[in-house]
Amino acid sequence: MPITLTVPEGLLSPEAQARAFAGLTDALLDVAGLTGNAFMTANVIGTIKVLPREHVLAAGKPIATAFVELKLPEVALASAEAKQAFIEKAADVVEQAAEGRLKREHIWSNIVYAPEGAWGIAGDSYSNADFVGAIQGAAAAS
Template identity: 65%
Template sequence: MPITLTVPESLLSAEAEARVFAELTRALLAAAQLDGNPFMTPNVIGSLNVLPKRHVFAGGQPAPAAFIELTLPGIALATADAKQAFIEAATTAVEQAAEGRLRRDHIWTNIVYAAEGSWGIGGRAYDHAELIDAIQSAAAPALVAS
């Protein structure tokens, strides 16, 4: 589940960049109720786009701002509560990582859903049912061991 974080240069320290991605990953897995799932955890991936300050805008003017985009299959974070949980946790993670250099109201989150059957992992396309099966099958050994 790709997470893309876009920020201007100097907003995050090198340590904060890695830390914020760990927090964004935890936020997604928690909101999706998939903490520790051996299929999903390694498939939460991401990229950090660090742009020159003059290339990041809010209100049409260069400004310190952060943009979080999460791409998911249509079955993930399907409820308003799950979306709110992710957006709140992700916003807090980025705000804390910026260590006072970013206003909370300059952090935007966008959740985008991939079309049915177009979710690809390792060269394999999954439809919703296949993805659910892979997630549940990966969790099954952990449930049996409990």
């Protein structure tokens, strides 16, 4: 489940970037009720994009901000409550990592869903049922 964290240069130290990404991973697993699930844990992946300050904008102007994007199969975090919980936790994680250099109102998040059958892991396409089965299989194996 790719997470992309985008920030301007200088907002987060390399250590804070790592803490933030780990926190975003934990937030996703917690909200999904899948902490400790081997299948899900191994497939929470992502990138940290650190862009030149002048390339990170709000209202058309450079600003200290952070963007969190989460991509998932349609069956993951389907409820409004789960989405809200992830977005709140993501803002908490990024705000803490910024150590006072970022206003909470300058943290944006979005969740994007892959269409049915368009989720791939290791070259295999997963339907929503296959994805749920893989998660349940990993839970049963633990």
